[in-house]
Amino acid sequence: MSTASAGxxxxxxxxxxxxxxxxxxPxxxxxxLTHLRDIGEQHVDRSVKVRAWIQNARMQGKKMAFVELREEGSWSIQGLxxxxxxxxxxxxxxxxxxxxNPESFVSVEATVKRPLGLVKSCRVTNYELHLSKVFCEAPAPDVLGLSLAAANKAATGLDEEEEVVDGMANLTVKELVVPGASLATHISDPVMHKRAPVTxxxxxxxxxxxxLFTEYVDTRDFNMFEPPCLIGAASEGGAEVFTLPYFGKTAYLAQSAQFYKQLEIAGGRKRVYSIGPAFRAENSNTxxxxxxxxxxxxxxxxxxxxxxxxxxLEDLLLYIFRQLEVRCKDQIELVRSVYPSPPFLVPQPGKEVRISFADGQKLLREKGPAEFRNVSDDEDMSTPQEKALGAIIRDKYQTDFYIIDKFPESARPFYAMLDPENPAVTNAFDFFMRGQEVLSGGQRIHHPVVLEDRIRAKGIDPSSLGIKEYLDIFKSxxxxxxxxxxxxxxxxxxxxxxxxxxxxxxxxxRTPKRLLP
Amino acid sequence: MSTASAGxxxxxxxxxxxxxxxxxxPxxxxxxLTHLRDIGEQHVDRSVKVRAWIQNARMQGKKMAFVELREEGSWSIQGLxxxxxxxxxxxxxxxxxxxxNPESFVSVEATVKRPLGLVKSCRVTNYELHLSKVFCEAPAPDVLGLSLAAANKAATGLDEEEEVVDGMANLTVKELVVPGASLATHISDPVMHKRAPVTxxxxxxxxxxxxLFTEYVDTRDFNMFEPPCLIGAASEGGAEVFTLPYFGKTAYLAQSAQFYKQLEIAGGRKRVYSIGPAFRAENSNTxxxxxxxxxxxxxxxxxxxxxxxxxxLEDLLLYIFRQLEVRCKDQIELVRSVYPSPPFLVPQPGKEVRISFADGQKLLREKGPAEFRNVSDDEDMSTPQEKALGAIIRDKYQTDFYIIDKFPESARPFYAMLDPENPAVTNAFDFFMRGQEVLSGGQRIHHPVVLEDRIRAKGIDPSSLGIKEYLDIFKSxxxxxxxxxxxxxxxxxxxxxxxxxxxxxxxxxRTPKRLLP
Known part of the structure; x- marks a missing residue:
């Protein structure tokens, strides 16, 4: 393997x-070693080393061969x-x-030259590489499972997992311009899927x-902490929680960091944050x-x-959205060229949209589709209701980002603080993007007596596993x-x-049907 | 609750x-709102708002009461x-x-005054607060499970979980100066445990x-990525992996990000990193x-x-160690005042210690205790051998941080690249701190034919679940x-x-016996 084999x-x-x-x-x-994106006038007639993938190789007569070399996503150059x-x-x-074979990985020595004309097939158009050494460190198969070109087109077959198409995100499969491989093909050829610039x-x-999240909180005195994944009690309800055998006992996978965030505050940190996995055993194939x-x-x-x-939280998300437009301009354009979409509208400063749940329901009743004429202020919104409200708000306020505040008591868990002015609603809110929830938050009950009352009011036994430990935080x-x-x-x-x-x-x-790769 | 109740x-x-x-x-x-650490001359005779814990409260006659207020770990001030x-x-x-009660949370209005003498019992010694309003937003119980003073002493009873004391880290329980509460008490009163400045x-x-890790890699073109926790195949061996029912199938909890890190490289990223949880179902109570x-x-x-x-990796860890001494000087001192320890020795630049596994075994044979006179170059080191070698190296090179390179083939998994000069050893290394492993790494086999050979040589079926998917990365x-x-x-x-x-x-x-809190 380690010596050259003559062809x-x-x-x-x-x-x-x-x-x-x-x-x-090697x-x-x-x-x-030179990166393709860095090649410039200073390299002309000089020798460089390049490590890249073969994007294409072909003979031109018997004495010449052309290759396209690619590195770092989409930087490509012609070599001969x-x-x-x-x-x-x-x-x-x-x-x-x-x-x-295309997608073989090679290391080359080459002299940088100006080509006779612009090389239109490559991203580097005004230089080419005259190769003097070519070593293949990793071969690709004769036939790829998924070509790079196909991997860089919009995935089709998004509903392979038996879901009902729900017309989300203002975009349906029919609108996609170029048919590509199915999502299942993408995911089962992860190497080529990941090499696609769009991925x-x-x-x-x-x-x-x-x-951007981390930057924002780090400059505002938040302390990072690490909630566990393995927990001994499913404090947020048992139906949608993964359970596993744990040395003769049962462990659960955390559905959220809620308990632990609050424990950190109880433990004397003024502000905390974490970024990590959460798990939900919901058999939803959407x-x-x-x-x-x-x-x-x-x-x-x-x-x-x-x-x-x-x-x-609103300022944090607006910071993220506004900075994304600056820092990821090229990437956003690239994604839109494959998955077309209207720009994400954010409110002008001072024009942020915060609506109470009751006012949201009123909007739905007044301006929503006929089936929502009778929605109640005391029941949580369904996904179709949320989307309809999102469309109304976009229309009315030209924003895809808004807050619904003061959710009804019935729609929130026991730990949500009730509004002291109106105990039918909570000091709790959701944030929405294009009519879909991305954030749930609010004030938690910090007083053990009030908390225990609310636990009982929700029909939960305060001495049950998980609840007791939760209540103990505020009692201790x-x-x-x-x-x-x-x-x-x-x-x-x-x-x-x-x-x-x-x-x-x-x-x-990870979906109910997918655990690999 | 929301109105004042007269005493x-x-x-x-x-x-x-x-x-x-x-x-x-509130x-x-x-x-x-003023933080105790910020109180200075500009505040004297002015009114401030402070939100803090009662550290202590006592009457002085019938017309005066003293309190100690505490916030942010250990900032405290006298109030009256x-x-x-x-x-x-x-x-x-x-x-x-x-x-x-101590550990109640209060919000106060107060005038900042200079005390008659220095207040020795508080961290803020040259100012005191004359309180005009005091509201208790969260009461503490009459008797705390763990007082702050006890929580800030060294935990005892470290072996509550039936482990054998292994004399690690140059420190045994006997050497601890001040007896405190047991580790079990600390962990079962997490609120007070976390309020302790040492925690x-x-x-x-x-x-x-x-x-520091993130800073280092971010400035060296590494891309962050997120490996999953739930995986469909236990590629690194089945004995120590957690399994769970997953919609009629079996899922596993990832033991490492190895497979996924390599998949990211295969997917066209030159350098990747992740920080996240890993799980091992080992019934080890140490x-x-x-x-x-x-x-x-x-x-x-x-x-x-x-x-x-x-x-x-060596440079990264040295960066972390050297920066820690600067950025966390106070915290390190505080920890050492509770858990005494000798400073962590790092090598001078140019004096880094990298020893081959064979040379390490030779040192053990020549300078180690009698029972290690016959250690072999072909077998992995035991924990006691590692510690003995750590002591020899500290003695010889004045460092607590070093690398053992070229582990024997028998001590490494199938994916470790063999040394082309000597296939009895691998291009793989471990890093040690105070004689204990903290990092395992090396070159992976990137060639599908070589990899399949090694899988077979280790007696593994290349078509088995997890192995096949792994091999497919390099074939695709x-x-x-x-x-x-x-x-x-x-x-x-x-x-x-x-x-x-x-x-x-x-x-x-999280230990085999502990899943809470």
Whole structure:
């Protein structure tokens, strides 16, 4: 493996045999490693080392071969090898280079030249590489499962998992311009799927959202902490929780960091955040659901009113949206070229949209479709209601981002603080993007007596496993008023870009039917 | 709840009744919120608002009460209330303030004054607060489960979980200066445990390590990514993996991000990292083990030799150690005052210690205890051998941090690249701190034919679940040479500080016997 294998079967010695071939360990090339994006005038007529994928290779007659080399997503350049005694390139070498499979990984030595005309097939158009050494460190198969071109088109077959199409994100499959491979094909050929520039652009945007979140909270005195995944009690209800055997007992996978965020506040941190996985064992095969997802969580002491928390979270998300447009401009454009979508509208400063749940229901009754003429102020909204309200609000306020505040008591868990002015509603809110929830938050009850009353009022036994431990937090020492929220990272990315499914926003989507790769 | 409740049972009107009492929602205090650490000359004779815990409250006669107020870990200040018609403070108010339980949370209005003498009992010694309003937003119980003073002493009973004491980290329980509460008591009173300055200092150091890791890789072109926790195949062996029912199938909890890091490299990213949980179902009740732990993982293309990866990881850890001494100086001192330990020795630049496994075994044979006179170069080291070698190296090179390179083939998994010069050993290494492993890494096999050979040589069926998917990565397209390593965050923190157990380094330690809180 580690020595060059001549391409020719002839008996005569190939004078170029040290200049090409397969190798397991990188062969020595003395020129400096150069990235395609950096190649410029200073490199002309100089020798460089490049490590890249073969995007294409073909013979031109018997003495010349062309290759396209690609690195870092979409940087590509034309390379050529020309046989001749003076160049150190033999006909055997040309033939071998011309027969390299696309997506093989090579290390080359080359002289940078100006091409005769612009090279339109490559991103680098005004330079080309005259190759003097070509070593293949990793071969690709003769036939790829998914070509790079197909991987960079919009995925089709998004409903492979038996979901009902729900017309989300202002976009349906029919509107997609170019048919590509099915989502199942993408996910089962993860290597080629990930090499597609559109996949890398979505990943870049996702990581930018995480980084912007962290930047924001880090400059506002939040302390990071780490909630556990394995927990001993399913405090948020048993139906949708994963359970596993744990050394003769039962463990659960955390559905949220709620308990632990509050414990950190109780433990004396004024403001905390975490970014990590949460799990939900819901057998929902829709484009909105994942069984494992990343939540960006925060919790903070309240100085005087829970709107402090709400405004902070709103400002945080607006910061993320506005910065994304700047920092990820190219990636957003690239994604839109594959998955077309209207820009994500954010409100002008001072024009933020915060509507009470009751006013939202009123809007629905007055301006929504006929079936929502009788929606009640005391019942939680359904997904279709949320989307209808999103359309009304976009129309009325030109924004895809808004807050619904003061959810009814019936729609919130026991730990939500009731509004002191109107105990039928809570000091709790949801944030929406394009008519879909991305954040749930509010003020929590910090007083043990009030909390125990609410637990009983919800018909829960305060001594049950998980509830007792939760209540004990507030009994063990005085805990300041506090509130917070959890932001679903997958959904923020998917709805910001109006991707046709949240599964395209995740690195390794987990659904009831998918655990691999 | 939301109105003041007068402390006195008398019938006469308490003229101060609006200035104190219990309240569920914060009462209005117009003075600006001020943190104790910020109080200075500019505040003298001015009114401030402070939100803090009662650390102590006591009556002095019938007209005066003293309190100690505490916030942000250990900032404390003396407060006093003096009854008098002119001050707005009644005797009833004084009595109520004097009877507040320690660890109740209060909001106060006060005038900053210079005390008659230095207040030695508080961290703020040269100012005191003359309280005019005191509202209790969260009461503490009459008797705390764990007092703050006890919570801030070294935990005892570290072996509650039936482990064998292994004399780790140069420190045994006997050497602890001050007896405190047992670790079990700490963990079962998480609120008070977390309020202890020593706990917060350890957390600060832990988060600083995470942040330093991120800083380092972010400035070196690494891309963050997110490996899943739920996986469909246990590629790294079945014995120590958690399994759970998953919609009629079986899911596993990831033991490492290895597969996914490599998949990201295969997918066209040159350098990737992740920070997230990993799980191991090992029934080990020792001070070194956790069933859930955080790993800081990275993987990078190799340009010419795997030592690029090794040196990068070495430089990264040295960066972390050196920056910790600067950024967390106070926290490290605080931890050492509770858990005494010798400073963590790092090598001078140019004096880094990298020893081959064979040379390490030779050192053990020559300088180690008698029972290690016959250790072999072909067998992995045991924990006692590692510790003995750590002591020899500290003696010889004055460092607590070093690398053992070239582990024998028998001690590494199938994916470790063999040394082309000597296939009895691998291009793989471990990093050690105080004689204990904190990082495992090396070059991975990137070539599908070589990889399949190694899988068979290890007696594994290449078509088995998990292995097939792993092999398919390298078959589906050419993957560049690459390597990486995973750093155990819990262990880095614990061994850097020479904590007597890794359980003290984790936010919510998970052991075979512990899933709560």
């Amino acid at each position: 020719s079967g002839g008996v005569e010695v190939d004078f170029a045999e040290d200049n090409y071939g397969d190798t397991l360990f 062969r020595e090339i003395k020129s400096a 090898v020309v046989a001749g005694a003076g160049t150190g390139v033999s006909r055997e070498m040309v033939k071998w280079v011309g027969s390299l 890398q652009a979505i990943s870049d945007i996702r990581m930018a959202v995480r980084k 484009r909105r659901h994942l069984t494992e997802f990343i939540v960006m969580d925060l919790e903070t002491e309240i100085e005087s009113h829970y709107h402090e928390v709400m405004y902070l 020492a005085g805990v300041p008023p506090h509130g917070g929220g959890g932001i679903g990272l997958d959904r923020v990315v998917a709805w910001y870009l109006a991707l046709p499914t949240v599964h395209l926003a995740a690195y390794y989507p | 006195s049972g008398g019938v006469e009107v308490d003229f101060a009744e609006d200035n104190y009492g219990d309240t569920l929602f 009462r209005e205090i117009k003075s600006a 209330v003096v009854a008098g018609a002119g001050t707005g403070v009644s005797r009833e108010m004084v009595k109520w303030v004097g009877s507040l 917060q200092a350890i957390s600060d150091i832990r988060m600083a390590v995470r942040k 001070r070194r083990h956790l069933t859930e732990f955080i790993v800081m993982d990275l993987e990078t293309e190799i340009e010419s030799h795997y030592h690029e990866v090794m040196y990068l 397209a050419g993957v560049p040479p690459h390597g990486g390593g995973g750093i155990g965050l819990d262990r880095v923190v614990a061994w850097y500080l020479a904590l007597p157990t890794v359980h003290l380094a984790a936010y919510y330690p």
